[in-house]
Amino acid sequence: MIGSTLVFWHWWTLGALLLILELLLPGMYFLWMAEAAVVTGVVLWLLPWLGWEIQLLVFSVFSLASIFVFEKFIGRKPIASDRPLLNRRAAQYIGRTLTLEQPIVNGMGKIRIDDSIWRVHGEDCPAGTKIRVCGVEGVILKVERAD
Secondary structure: OHHHHOOHHHHHHHHHHHHHHHHHOOOOHHHHHHHHHHHHHHHHHHOOOOOHHHHHHHHHHHHHHHHHHHHHHHHOOOOOOOOOOOOOOHHHHOOOEEEOOOOEEOOEEEEEEOOEEEEEEOOOEOOOOEEEEEEEEOOEEEEEEOO
């Protein structure tokens, strides 16, 4: 029978494995399940007579409760950053005024910004026109005349 062979350190081992899984996969869910496994191990250490059914119930309840608490109180409040555009390179260009080296034809064109060439979308403009980046759609910069 499985209940007679499960001991507290099995749950602690499961907790460690879930922590390793959390390191490999994003999402923060395995962290809370690992916490539930450790708590289940502590409960089993204090009450070694619990059967495997109760152990699974304790693990399930603690897993769901901790995930719920995370989602309710922590998950909806993103961590504030002093550099919110750090990994959003295209968004960093919004508001920047540039000069077209090539014309925008049929609403599409290309522009060199620093060391990269970006596709732009906006009204047709000849080369040499000053434009301002006003938005981003995927990897295409939305531009308007800066006149």
